[in-house]
Amino acid sequence: xxxxxxxxxxxxxxxxxxxxxxxxxxxxxxxxxxxxxxxxxxxxxxxxxxxxxxxxxxxxxxxxxxxxxxxxxxxxxxxxxxxxxxxxxxxxxxxxxxxxxxxxxxxxxxxxxxxxxxxxxxxxxxxxxxxxxxxxxxxxxxxxxxxxxxxxxxxxxxxxxxxxx
Amino acid sequence: xxxxxxxxxxxxxxxxxxxxxxxxxxxxxxxxxxxxxxxxxxxxxxxxxxxxxxxxxxxxxxxxxxxxxxxxxxxxxxxxxxxxxxxxxxxxxxxxxxxxxxxxx
Numbered sequence: 001x002x003x004x005x006x007x008x009x010x011x012x013x014x015x016x017x018x019x020x021x022x023x024x025x026x027x028x029x030x031x032x033x034x035x036x037x038x039x040x041x042x043x044x045x046x047x048x049x050x051x052x053x054x055x056x057x058x059x060x061x062x063x064x065x066x067x068x069x070x071x072x073x074x075x076x077x078x079x080x081x082x083x084x085x086x087x088x089x090x091x092x093x094x095x096x097x098x099x100x101x102x103x104x105x106x107x108x109x110x111x112x113x114x115x116x117x118x119x120x121x122x123x124x125x126x127x128x129x130x131x132x133x134x135x136x137x138x139x140x141x142x143x144x145x146x147x148x149x150x151x152x153x154x155x156x157x158x159x160x161x162x163x164x165x
Numbered sequence: 166x167x168x169x170x171x172x173x174x175x176x177x178x179x180x181x182x183x184x185x186x187x188x189x190x191x192x193x194x195x196x197x198x199x200x201x202x203x204x205x206x207x208x209x210x211x212x213x214x215x216x217x218x219x220x221x222x223x224x225x226x227x228x229x230x231x232x233x234x235x236x237x238x239x240x241x242x243x244x245x246x247x248x249x250x251x252x253x254x255x256x257x258x259x260x261x262x263x264x265x266x267x268x269x270x
Contacts, residue, residue, distance in 0.1 A: 023235070026228035077241075081184050081211035084204055088191035097200050099262050120245035121210070126202055127249050128256045138199045138252060138262065 006048075013051050014044035065161040072157060073118060080123040087140065096142045102149050104133045111162045118154055170222055177219030184212035197263035198255050206248035213240055 021036035022028075087095055106112050116127040119137060124144030129136040139145035147153060167175075191204025217237050224230040 023228065023231050077207075077211055077214075080207045084191060084207045085184065085187040088187055088194055088204055088208075093194060095195070095200060096265055097197075097263060099199075116249065117242065117245040120206060120248055121241070123207075124203075126199070126206060126252055127245075128199075128252045136256065138202075140200060140203050 009051070010044050010048045013048040014040050016051070017043055062161060069157060069161050073121060076118075076122040080121060083123040084140070095140050098139055098142065098145050099128070100137045100139055100145045100148055102135060102137070104135060104155055106133050106158070106162075108162065111158060114162075115154065115158045118158065119148075122154055170225070174219045174223040177215050177222060181212045181215030181219060184208045184215065188212065196267075198260060199252055199262050202248050202252050206244060210240060210244040213237075 017040035018036055021040055022033075025032050025036060027033075087093065104112075104115065106115060112130060112133065116130055116135065119125050119127045119135070124140040125148060126138045127135060128138050137145075137148055139148065185208070188205050188208035191208060192201050195201045195204055214237050217233050217240075221230045221233045224233065
């Protein structure tokens with residue numbers, strides 16, 4: 001990464017960090033703003049390549065898909081909590097836990113992380129281990145296990161926000 | 166007379182407390198480490214988020230509310246990761262996963 005790309009990367013990182021600083025400090029006097037700008041610039045120059053490891057494509061469309069995905073995830077977290085609460089409070093404890101191992105087509109580290117964390121937040125499943133693109137998952141019920149290997153609803157969702165991987 | 170926002174706050178915090186109580190009940194009732202991770206991982210995340218959401222409603226549109234919102238986002242990244250770290254350690258140590266019909270621990 002060099003030239004114009006580097007400048008864009010640094011300035012976007014600086015912008016995000018500076019906004020973050022303002023939100024956290026909530027002071028608008030000269031001292032706090034200048035201190036924030038200096039800190040944000042320093043961090044941006046040193047570590048801008050951590051935020052953008054490669055040129056960002058897609059732009060608006062990816063952002064839209066991501067927003068949609070966050071909404072869906074929020075709903076799933078609700079369902080997950082209610083599902084666990086129902087099973088825990090049910091007198092018969094209706095669980096059928098099993099460990100499932102399955103393959104996914106994801107090659108990018110960020111996509112793999114998003115997928116693993118989404119799985120832990122959605123009803124009935126917890127990610128145990130990830131080796132390459134092979135996931136080991138603990139499912140609380142056999143329905144949840146079947147969805148992972150056959151329905152693959154979470155996988156399709158993640159695929160929609162990151163179509164290139 | 167209780168204001169509308171105070172009422173919403175009370176409802177959200179009450180729902181959060183419900184999930185925070187269900188988490189520990191799950192820890193006691195469920196049979197092994199992996200299933201217990203389900204209870205603590207999911208119920209606690211939802212409970213904490215609901216309580217923080219209640220506080221955001223109470224606070225209104227201020228900088229403190231933004232900080233609480235960031236706390237929720239942080240929790241949603243941190244909680245699955247912590248759960249994952251615990252169950253992965255158990256998996257590496259060849260911890261036996263409970264199956265239906267077996268004696269509970």
